[in-house]
Amino acid sequence: xxxxxxxxxxxxxxxxxxxxxxxxxxxxxxxxxxxxxxxxxxxxxxxxxxxxxxxxxxxxxxxxxxxxxxxxxxxxxxxxxxxxxxxxxxxxxxxxxxxxxxxxxxxxxxxxxxxxxxxxxxxxxxxxxxxxxxxxxxxxxxxxxxxxxxxxxxxxxxxxxxxxxxxxxxxxxxxxxxxxxxxxxxxxxxxxxxxxxxxxxxxxxxxxxxxxxxxxxxxxxxxxxxxxxxxx
Amino acid sequence: xxxxxxxxxxxxxxxxxxxxxxxxxxxxxxxxxxxxxxxxxxxxxxxxxxxxxxxxxxxxxxxxxxxxxxxxxxxxxxxxxxxxxxxxxxxxxxxxxxxxxxxxxxxxxxxxxxxxxxxxxxxxxxxxxxxxxxxxxxxxxxxxxxxxxxxxxxxxxxxxxxxxxxxxxxxxxxxxxxxxxxxxxxxxxxxxxxxxxxxxxxxxxxxxxxxxxxxxxxxxxxxxxxxxxxxxxxxxxxxxxxxxxxxxxxxxxxxxxxxxxxxxxxxxxxxxxxxxxxxxxxxxxxxxxxxxxxxxxxxxxxxxxxxxxxxxxxxxxxxxxxxxxxxxxxxxxxxxxxxxxxxxxxxxxxxxxxxxxxxxxxxxxxxxxxxxxxxxxxxxxxxxxxxxxxxxxxxxxxxxxxxxxxxxxxxxxxxxxxxxxxxxxxxxxxxxxxxx
Numbered sequence: 001x002x003x004x005x006x007x008x009x010x011x012x013x014x015x016x017x018x019x020x021x022x023x024x025x026x027x028x029x030x031x032x033x034x035x036x037x038x039x040x041x042x043x044x045x046x047x048x049x050x051x052x053x054x055x056x057x058x059x060x061x062x063x064x065x066x067x068x069x070x071x072x073x074x075x076x077x078x079x080x081x082x083x084x085x086x087x088x089x090x091x092x093x094x095x096x097x098x099x100x101x102x103x104x105x106x107x108x109x110x111x112x113x114x115x116x117x118x119x120x121x122x123x124x125x126x127x128x129x130x131x132x133x134x135x136x137x138x139x140x141x142x143x144x145x146x147x148x149x150x151x152x153x154x155x156x157x158x159x160x161x162x163x164x165x166x167x168x169x170x171x172x173x174x175x176x177x178x179x180x181x182x183x184x185x186x187x188x189x190x191x192x193x194x195x196x197x198x199x200x201x202x203x204x205x206x207x208x209x210x211x212x213x214x215x216x217x218x219x220x221x222x223x224x225x226x227x228x229x230x231x232x
Numbered sequence: 233x234x235x236x237x238x239x240x241x242x243x244x245x246x247x248x249x250x251x252x253x254x255x256x257x258x259x260x261x262x263x264x265x266x267x268x269x270x271x272x273x274x275x276x277x278x279x280x281x282x283x284x285x286x287x288x289x290x291x292x293x294x295x296x297x298x299x300x301x302x303x304x305x306x307x308x309x310x311x312x313x314x315x316x317x318x319x320x321x322x323x324x325x326x327x328x329x330x331x332x333x334x335x336x337x338x339x340x341x342x343x344x345x346x347x348x349x350x351x352x353x354x355x356x357x358x359x360x361x362x363x364x365x366x367x368x369x370x371x372x373x374x375x376x377x378x379x380x381x382x383x384x385x386x387x388x389x390x391x392x393x394x395x396x397x398x399x400x401x402x403x404x405x406x407x408x409x410x411x412x413x414x415x416x417x418x419x420x421x422x423x424x425x426x427x428x429x430x431x432x433x434x435x436x437x438x439x440x441x442x443x444x445x446x447x448x449x450x451x452x453x454x455x456x457x458x459x460x461x462x463x464x465x466x467x468x469x470x471x472x473x474x475x476x477x478x479x480x481x482x483x484x485x486x487x488x489x490x491x492x493x494x495x496x497x498x499x500x501x502x503x504x505x506x507x508x509x510x511x512x513x514x515x516x517x518x519x520x521x522x523x524x525x526x527x528x529x530x531x532x533x534x535x536x537x538x539x540x541x542x543x544x545x546x547x548x549x550x551x552x553x554x555x556x557x558x559x560x561x562x563x564x565x566x567x568x569x570x571x572x573x574x575x576x577x578x579x580x581x582x583x584x585x586x587x588x589x590x591x592x593x594x595x596x597x598x599x600x601x602x603x604x605x606x607x608x609x610x611x612x613x614x615x616x617x618x619x620x621x622x623x624x625x626x627x628x629x630x631x632x633x634x635x636x637x638x639x640x641x642x643x644x645x646x647x648x649x650x651x652x653x654x655x656x657x658x659x660x661x662x663x664x665x666x667x668x
Binding site: 065161168170174 | 271274275276279281287349353358360361363364365368406407408409
């Protein structure tokens with residue numbers, strides 16, 4: 001049940017699976033909207049801690065999970081039972097939330113959760129990071145006039161998150177590309193082993209806050225840049 | 233099922249994983265409808281491992297019910313695994329809220345995917361998706377509002393095509409994800425009701441001539457009877473049938489926190505143990521507070537009927553207990569399992585499940601609306617101030633005034649001569665001055 005043999009696939013797909021989701025939320029809902037989807041993604045993209053018995057045979061720990069109720073959105077999501085992972089994501093996301101809620105900030109921005117794997121470069125090149133799945137949330141901040149509208153929006157954003165979540169689960173179950181379990185020596189190229197209780201795939205969160213532009217153009221340019229960087 | 237050739241060992245392993253996946257699917261769906269927030273701890277391998285490396289803690293009663301529902305079979309093409317979530321009122325009207333299905337398709341994965349870890353990991357991802365999606369359907373929120381007085385949520389597990397018509401108008405269907413294996417493709421879907429309104433059901437003309445709750449005092453549907461509960465002791469071979477094909481109708485009521493150990497239940501024993509609670513000694517029947525006034529008048533009738541029907545259920549009288557009840561003589565019997573685990577449920581009610589969905593009674597709790605108790609000071613104050621107080625000038629009672637009048641009249645009569653003389657004196661005084 002627990003012992004598994006590493007089945008290492010050497011080459012990741014160069015074209016990362018890129019998904020863009022768009023959300024209209026009120027300023028105070030931004031944190032919870034982003035966290036709910038990112039936590040859902042990380043719950044899927046985490047595994048129990050590996051304990052290697054020899055180089056390619058290992059036992060896997062258990063991921064606990066917990067329900068989280070949103071305060072400003074009528075929504076409940078499931079996250080990994082790992083306070084450190086939670087703190088880490090919150091820290092990353094809070095920068096985006098503060099930027100988009102700043103008094104003179106534009107009304108939209110995007111925050112991306114990117115899963116990547118490292119590839120050791122030959123000397124003198126450093127290790128490169130190759131993204132294999134990128135989830136971008138385009139957030140449009142709306143302003144509401146009164147409490148009645150807030151109540152409506154509270155439910156509407158909940159429904160909207162539910163739709164996005166279904167899209168996420170359907171996509172994650174399609175098995176486009178997932179790095180294969182590594183040998184012991186290469187586990188840090190695939191997983192973030194810094195957390196004591198769970199082991200997510202290597203990920204990073206980046207964001208940009210900008211004036212509204214054509215989302216498809218933005219995505220294309222970003223993807224071009226990313227692919228170029230990945231190739232170098 | 234078709235597919236590439238698998239070694240017998242791989243085939244056996246795949247069947248084993250499919251079976252455990254089915255069991256975990258039922259656990260995840262039903263546990264999400266208990267009306268409790270899930271929280272399980274992450275563990276390192278040294279602390280022990282769980283199936284699919286997920287902290288899904290199995291509940292014994294659900295496990296037993298799943299085994300009965302599967303009947304030793306696995307989901308197959310045309311025979312999906314179905315977990316049906318129902319809402320039931322104390323009047324035993326029921327409403328199907330959701331149908332969670334694991335469908336099997338013939339198309340398969342032709343890639344050289346290994347059962348372990350590849351297929352195993354795909355199943356893990358599917359279970360995670362199920363965990364996430366069970367929180368976003370309307371029934372999740374409803375499950376937190378369960379109560380013995382309003383409604384409780386039940387479930388059924390079976391293999392076979394579900395009836396989607398029971399979800400009312402405009403149901404939503406969504407696909408959570410899929411697992412492709414070398415033998416087949418498993419697709420997890422959910423269909424759920426969007427209209428949970430309190431409309432009375434359309435009934436046949438024969439029903440319309442009778443008042444809505446014409447079955448109110450049927451002994452077998454009275455809450456009193458239901459609380460007595462029953463377990464007829466299902467034969468294991470009988471239980472091997474799928475629930476909806478079974479001739480039995482069984483219900484399991486649970487009403488206790490999950491943290492209490494559940495006791496294993498023997499289906500062949502007439503003594504029924506409790507789901508999700510520790511085995512406490514049964515309390516006397518008189519302990520129950522009747523939900524319906526004078527329902528205790530029906531006791532004798534019930535007992536007589538139970539004596540006559542040997543296969544009729546006998547009960548458990550633990551108010552916080554899970555009760556299994558089976559009703560004999562019902563042609564289209566079904567197995568329904570209650571999931572309410574709200575600690576506030578000190579008693580649960582149940583009754584014969586009718587085929588047609590009925591309206592939902594939602595308990596109306598008006599603020600300040602109570603008629604007794606110490607918490608009604610505000611209501612009393614409001615009633616007191618609702619109209620202006622009476623004026624003080626009307627404070628004296630009329631009786632006093634009437635008695636005063638009588639006394640005055642008597643004194644006037646007594647002094648009548650005096651008054652006459654006074655009048656005469658006026659007359660005589662005036663006469664000298666008259667022109668006469």
